[in-house]
Amino acid sequence: MSFEVQIHRLAGNEDIELPRKMSELASGFDLYAAVSEELTLAPGQRLLVPTGIAIAMPGGLEAQIRPRSGLAYKHGITCLNSPGTIDADYRGEIKVLLANLGQEAFVIRRNERIAQMVFQIVPEVELIQVDELSETIRGAGGFGHTGTK
Template sequence: MKIKVINKGHHALPEYQTELSAGLDLRAVLSESKVLAPLERVLVPTGLYIELPQGYEAQVRPRSGLAFKHGLSVLNAPGTIDADYRGEIGVLLVNLSNEQFEVKDGERVAQLVIAKHETVEWEPVETLSDTERGAGGYGSTGKK
């Protein structure tokens, strides 16, 4: 699949790190480093603008290494980029640790996953079909 992209940043386009990777690493485009205090959040620019085909979205997801080692995550994970959005891709990064973290220019701050989706049409009804689970909610499966 080919996706049109404008790169206004000074880093190479995102790449897959391995042959079977699902996500492309997004890099921070910063004129100076940004220190994130505990529980602080910041919108990190990437310099990237994309044009997705209809029926696709781009998902901005946390990087597992940053989450595990430093407690950093993407606050609205996964962040959805719709096919009609033409603005810059930003990463809403949050520091969930008890220590400061310095986000540097070029830092791989998130992953971008391209996913196909369906558009639904609601069909109002009075009842739904029965299932074994029924209306059992959070934590209801696997219990007798």
């Protein structure tokens, strides 16, 4: 199954790489920082980092913004609100909410890979109000209820 997603490079960002997969079977498209100057992300700090692009996707798709595993492992850099959702009707600039969970400051440079964007199919769902729900073995057991540790 294939979908066409339009991408628009915003003015002033002609030098920013367009999102791309870094291997043939990768699921995510890497996103690049469109910062005008280097930004320093201190430990415990969060920043909204522009990518210099906007997209238009058909209904029935969403784009999810996720951390890059290498940045997370090596530097403690992750995306808050992860995965972040971009709805099919959003046409603004894609921005990435980065957080530094590491112990050292991290410098974000222009055109540096900062996150990845994965497209997902969104099923058509109809919510139906009922007076009671069907029973299950788990029932209303919440966080940690199904495990023993």
